[in-house]
Amino acid sequence: MPVDQPTDARARLLSHFNSAKGSTEHGTKWDELWTEGFLPWDKGFPNPALVDLLSQRQDILPTSTSPNANGQASKKKKALVPGCGKGYDVLLLSAFGYDAYGLEISSKALEEARKVEAEVNGKDIYAAREGFEKGEVHWIVGDFFEEGGEGILGGEKFDLIYDYTVSIFSSMCSSSELFFMLTVEVLMCSTSRHETSVVETLRRSPCARRKSRLRGVPNIQAAINWRASLGIASSSVFSSFDETGSGAAVC
Amino acid sequence: MRPGVELPYAEDGELLEMKVEEPSKNGLKRIAHFQPERTHQIGYDAEGKVTDWVSVWAHPS
Numbered sequence: 507m508p509v510d511q512p513t514d515a516r517a518r519l520l521s522h523f524n525s526a527k528g529s530t531e532h533g534t535k536w537d538e539l540w541t542e543g544f545l546p547w548d549k550g551f552p553n554p555a556l557v558d559l560l561s562q563r564q565d566i567l568p569t570s571t572s573p574n575a576n577g578q579a580s581k582k583k584k585a586l587v588p589g590c591g592k593g594y595d596v597l598l599l600s601a602f603g604y605d606a607y608g609l610e611i612s613s614k615a616l617e618e619a620r621k622v623e624a625e626v627n628g629k630d631i632y633a634a635r636e637g638f639e640k641g642e643v644h645w646i647v648g649d650f651f652e653e654g655g656e657g658i659l660g661g662e663k664f665d666l667i668y669d670y671t672v673s674i675f676s677s678m679c680s681s682s683e684l685f686f687m688l689t690v691e692v693l694m695c696s697t698s699r700h701e702t703s704v705v706e707t708l709r710r711s712p713c714a715r716r717k718s719r720l721r722g723v724p725n726i727q728a729a730i731n732w733r734a735s736l737g738i739a740s741s742s743v744f745s746s747f748d749e750t751g752s753g754a755a756v757c
Numbered sequence: 758m759r760p761g762v763e764l765p766y767a768e769d770g771e772l773l774e775m776k777v778e779e780p781s782k783n784g785l786k787r788i789a790h791f792q793p794e795r796t797h798q799i800g801y802d803a804e805g806k807v808t809d810w811v812s813v814w815a816h817p818s
Contacts, residue, residue: 558795563789
């Protein structure tokens with residue numbers, strides 16, 4: 507299998523985001539890339555690892571149920587994909603019966619996602635999988651890490667959150683998996699109003715395990731504060747990343 | 758996980774695992790962790806070996 511050549515694209519992404527401070531500026535930077543069409547992370551299809559997980563490991567995932575012979579209606583689970591890009595994984599999750607929500611900081615990205623949806627949703631790999639009724643697809647513009655972001659998700663609660671972490675951020679201001687896991691943890695802990703929250707995944711994450719990195723995360727307290735007021739019941743997270751950090755690259 | 762609990766770190770940034778409390782009952786628990794058979798191309802090294810990891814976290818039922 508040919509291997510991606512990440513160096514040039516990665517260097518360009520790093521320099522593109524280098525001057526941006528905070529999530530608002532990062533959002534602008536993402537929008538610029540979408541407008542320009544420089545999308546080295548966009549592979550045009552869902553992550554094969556997610557395809558396999560959804561097809562083979564339903565035993566460890568919250569799964570939707572189809573209408574049964576007794577006339578019982580289907581019970582749909584809700585899935586969220588923060589930073590969904592063109593939304594291939596969102597469409598895939600809907601094929602596995604989830605009402606799937608794609609969240610993107612870039613509205614331009616979601617314009618593209620809607621085009622992809624119009625073109626391919628319900629077809630081929632995005633057709634309802636055996637035993638599942640096709641779920642709804644929703645697109646939401648917003649920043650997963652923004653303070654006050656509960657408005658963005660409208661108080662929705664999710665059963666499954668999917669993240670394919672791109673480790674470009676580990677060499678920027680923070681570890682994206684730290685950010686992600688922390689956010690999810692607090693999102694799911696409705697009664698928690700703690701001052702500090704640190705997730706266990708940090709232990710083996712090279713950049714996150716340095717405490718200086720934690721101190722350097724700008725929005726961490728904001729994320730904790732507002733997410734503490736949100737509850738997500740019986741949720742699962744699927745996160746795929748290079749645990750050693752050694753081979754991690756964005757494109 | 759241990760939401761809300763500060764983890765003890767040594768000066769060199771290593772987590773002091775001996776001093777870490779028991780995981781919170783409310784916290785997410787990693788219920789699966791493995792390398793997938795297939796992933797996006799970026800998740801392979803030059804020899805074609807998968808470098809990505811899949812983790813599934815869930816609240817204890």
